[in-house]
Amino acid sequence: MIGRQMANSIERRSGVSLWRQIADQILHSIAVGDFAEHAALPPEVALAERYGVNRHTVRSAIAALVQEGVLRAEQGRGTFVLSRKRLSYPIGTRTRFSTGLQGQASERLSILLESAVEPASRRVAEGLGLAKGSNVIRLETRGEADGQPVSRATGWFDAKRFAGIDAAMAETGSVTASLARFGVSDYLRQSTVLSARHADAADLADLDLRPGAIVLVTLAVNVTPDGQPIQFAETRFPAERVELKLSAL
Amino acid sequence: MIGRQMANSIERRSGVSLWRQIADQILHSIAVGDFAEHAALPPEVALAERYGVNRHTVRSAIAALVQEGVLRAEQGRGTFVLSRKRLSYPIGTRTRFSTGLQGQASERLSILLESAVEPASRRVAEGLGLAKGSNVIRLETRGEADGQPVSRATGWFDAKRFAGIDAAMAETGSVTASLARFGVSDYLRQSTVLSARHADAADLADLDLRPGAIVLVTLAVNVTPDGQPIQFAETRFPAERVELKLSAL
DNA sequence: AAAATTTGTCTATTGATATAGACAACTATA
DNA sequence: TATAGTTGTCTATATCAATAGACAAATTTT
Structure with missing residues (x-):
């Protein structure tokens, strides 16, 4: 409008x-x-x-x-x-959680909530280019800015190649730093699918929202510069606190 | 989930x-x-x-x-x-309405609803790089696929440079074709800001939605290859019918 | 044909939502 | 200090939303 x-x-x-x-x-x-x-x-x-x-x-x-x-x-x-402005969250092929938010919030965190090893669902396997049922590591993380939740992500990694990345995440609190330990010095966002829906019960709890709130949902595949998939991720953003800025690459 | x-x-x-x-x-x-x-x-x-x-x-x-x-x-x-899956709407620097939806819907339309010449608001002027209050042409269009509304856009053009683009749109039904008449053979999407909210009364009518529905909103600036802004646009998509696929270029 | 399954309709009751009006409590200002 | 403007609380009423139970109507299965 x-x-x-x-x-x-x-x-x-x-x-x-x-x-x-x-x-x-x-x-x-x-x-x-x-x-x-x-x-x-x-x-x-x-x-x-x-x-x-x-x-x-x-x-x-x-x-x-x-x-x-x-x-x-x-x-x-x-x-x-009391408060108004929405965080503008940049999305591009080289987006990292921490970098793009500089200057917008005084405090930024990415917290590891949970990790697990499990067989890949069809969608995850497709995204990572693995056989269905291969073991993957699932990481549940929450991003916060100024003490408020601004993102809630579920990421999957090939369990064979990235064994122990959960521990690295817990220690460093950064996907980029954790990947570096596995020799991944650079990665790109290959594809992103975006949608929006009403928050469900899990979103309400994870993002501290009230019923009826809206979440933006991204499905992304991150790849190495030579095109090898390394991470498949679903991230949910509270629409009332975040907008996504799609940057040219 | x-x-x-x-x-x-x-x-x-x-x-x-x-x-x-x-x-x-x-x-x-x-x-x-x-x-x-x-x-x-x-x-x-x-x-x-x-x-x-x-x-x-x-x-x-x-x-x-x-x-x-x-x-x-x-x-x-x-x-x-009866019907289910959402249209996957591609967004990238070279996205055109008609091209990306091929194969997903048997019938695609872009309809000009209204056009007007008016002074630019601050936001529009900034987006187009014009002085505030300069005249701009506003085009209101609706995209349909298989007879259902899938997008509702408001686009602004510099009235001086693109005088008569409203007539061209009415005739051709295509932004790309209309721009071509003004010597713009190619254009790129420079920036996109994405958000989501509940549909308001206008959205309900324009997109044939029900109260409580969610709309995805994009704000975009299209530029010529040499970086000159030519179009500023706000587009609203019904989240229940459309997802946005952010394509690498 | 009979039984089981499923949607459709009806009545009744309770709690949440919305309207209406009146007045109290507090703040800023003339 | 008096007044106007604002939020807070109370009572009352009407409508919508949700629960509960019973049975009808249509279809499929036994």
């Missing part, structure tokens, strides 16, 4: 409650810059009129966002925007 | 009704291949048990998807999947 006024997109009987729709709209307005950071929101009565609902419905929406840490309401003064 | 079972992600009191969440889950199961095309869904009682809800709640979800044209219910026989 650029260059024109957005319509009052409140739909009744849609299966999504009005307060949830309004909360999403407010989030959107903040993300787009209609409601500036640290500034006061329009008063509840004004919002109620704008969206064509009762004041109490607006209050429910605001309560949800206060709970979420996006807004702070002060009796007698108004309701204020 | 690859390689492991997805949790029963039904959340109560979330502002999203259970039937809507279950409808989304069923859509996801279809997209992922858990429910094959033309096959019967599990019976309502089984689904109710799986999701931990009443049979009537499942029926509400199914009714919504029947309304949507995704399922067909037949008394005494079962409920069947």
